[in-house]
Amino acid sequence: MNVVFNSPLSEVMKIIINNKHYNILFKTSIIWYNKPQLRHYRTKWNILFFGTDKFAVESLQQIHKHMNLWSRLEVVTPYNTSKENDVASYTNKHKIKLHPWPITFPISQFDIGLVVSFGHLIPTWIIQSFPLGMINVHASLLPRWRGAAPIIHSLLHGDTTTGVTIIKIMPKNFDTGEILAQTSIDIHPDETQIQLYSKLANIGAGLLIETIKRLPSIIQCGIPQNEEYVTYAPKITQNISYIHWDKMTAENVYNLYRALDGFYKLITYFNGHKIKLSNITYHGKQDYFKSSLIIPGLIMYTCFYIGNYEYPTIFNIIMISGLVFYDKNKDLLAIQCQDGLYISAKQISVSQHRTMAAKDFYNGFIANTTNQHVIFTCQSHDK
Numbered sequence: 001m002n003v004v005f006n007s008p009l010s011e012v013m014k015i016i017i018n019n020k021h022y023n024i025l026f027k028t029s030i031i032w033y034n035k036p037q038l039r040h041y042r043t044k045w046n047i048l049f050f051g052t053d054k055f056a057v058e059s060l061q062q063i064h065k066h067m068n069l070w071s072r073l074e075v076v077t078p079y080n081t082s083k084e085n086d087v088a089s090y091t092n093k094h095k096i097k098l099h100p101w102p103i104t105f106p107i108s109q110f111d112i113g114l115v116v117s118f119g120h121l122i123p124t125w126i127i128q129s130f131p132l133g134m135i136n137v138h139a140s141l142l143p144r145w146r147g148a149a150p151i152i153h154s155l156l157h158g159d160t161t162t163g164v165t166i167i168k169i170m171p172k173n174f175d176t177g178e179i180l181a182q183t184s185i186d187i188h189p190d191e192t193q194i195q196l197y198s199k200l201a202n203i204g205a206g207l208l209i210e211t212i213k214r215l216p217s218i219i220q221c222g223i224p225q226n227e228e229y230v231t232y233a234p235k236i237t238q239n240i241s242y243i244h245w246d247k248m249t250a251e252n253v254y255n256l257y258r259a260l261d262g263f264y265k266l267i268t269y270f271n272g273h274k275i276k277l278s279n280i281t282y283h284g285k286q287d288y289f290k291s292s293l294i295i296p297g298l299i300m301y302t303c304f305y306i307g308n309y310e311y312p313t314i315f316n317i318i319m320i321s322g323l324v325f326y327d328k329n330k331d332l333l334a335i336q337c338q339d340g341l342y343i344s345a346k347q348i349s350v351s352q353h354r355t356m357a358a359k360d361f362y363n364g365f366i367a368n369t370t371n372q373h374v375i376f377t378c379q380s381h382d383k
Contacts (some may be wrong), residue, residue: 007151011302015084017217045070045112046110046111047072047110048075048076048110049075049076049116050075050077050101050113050115050120050122051115052087053084053085053288054201055201056117060075060087060116060139064210070212075096076103078101078117078120079100082253091313101159110132112130112212113135114212115136117139122171127170127171135167135350136175137198137207137208138150138175138205139164139204140162141165141182141184142167143175143226143227144229145233146174146176146233147174147231147235147326148174148234149177151200152193152263154196155193155258161186162184162196163203164183165320166179166181166182166207166211167222178223178225179222179223179250180218183203185199185200185203189282191265192261193261194255194259234324242378245376246322249337250284250339250341250342251341253280254343262291262320265277265278266280267348269380270365270374270376273347273365275348277333277348278348279346279347280344280347281343283330283341283343285341302326317341319372321338322376322377323336323373326366327355327358328359331346331359332344333361333362335376346358348361350365
């Protein structure tokens with residue numbers, strides 16, 4: 001994995017990260033600051049860290065682990081005593097000085113502000129109070145996926161690569177600052193939000209440490225983001241979890257599941273019941289007209305069985321989005337999507353019932369149905 005830094009002596013610098021060990025291949029120069037607050041080059045910095053969640057904790061943990069490299073570390077986070085966020089919990093556990101947001105204490109004694117998954121727009125006066133300004137760890141390859149949910153949107157849109165970007169924090173806007181460092185990784189086709197979140201948190205923490213080590217010279221080497229390639233990743237709501245079988249391909253549905261893993265289960269409807277699907281896989285092309293897999297009453301044309309004919313010949317006869325089959329050999333529900341391909345679900349919950357296996361759902365809700373076929377819909381949501 002290659003990481004690109006910017007340097008005053010060479011336009012592109014790289015470090016190679018292997019098993020979290022960083023072999024740095026670069027040469028650089030020191031830029032001496034004339035600001036009154038930074039009268040001489042420090043070898044150890046006073047750091048004020050801003051963060052809230054587990055993604056931020058990964059970076060905070062690495063900074064705390066390397067305290068021999070810094071002079072001082074304190075933390076800012078929104079919190080209350082009745083319900084601590086992840087950063088507050090870590091800070092209190094390790095006896096790091098903690099300040100509530102918004103800031104009400106003097107910060108002129110700190111050299112730089114580090115922001116990781118903070119979620120609040122930082123006022124100009126705070127940014128300008130730090131001699132070195134503020135830098136942010138963002139979980140995407142900026143300018144792609146500016147906003148609150150970059151990991152979710154990269155999976156939702158089927159991206160095959162993503163990464164982490166270190167940027168300067170600019171007043172009045174999120175995620176628009178100059179790029180100081182950036183690293184990219186491949187996204188596995190079956191990788192979910194939970195898995196990618198953890199991976200990028202770890203990578204971001206390592207990249208942040210290497211960036212801090214290159215202060216102050218790296219601050220002067222930012223590259224402006226290319227506005228031509230900007231995309232946005234707004235915060236999601238549960239409304240995104242409803243499946244529109246008639247509009248979404250199997251890949252669309254599977255990407256939605258991957259993106260929402262850890263947030264929401266996918267929602268559909270059957271006979272007026274709200275159904276939540278989990279443990280979903282991309283099932284692709286399947287021949288559910290072979291008699292060994294057919295559960296009587298589940299399909300519209302159970303009489304079709306034509307020797308060794310290829311699946312597409314029969315598939316073209318029935319194209320019903322949301323059509324459900326129970327595969328008794330694999331104990332899963334297979335659901336046909338807009339493109340005729342399938343996703344499968346092994347766990348189902350109905351309204352307020354507990355989560356059940358596909359077999360239990362079949363026995364309890366499908367086996368005795370009088371319908372010729374079973375179809376999941378999104379009609380209740382559409383209304």
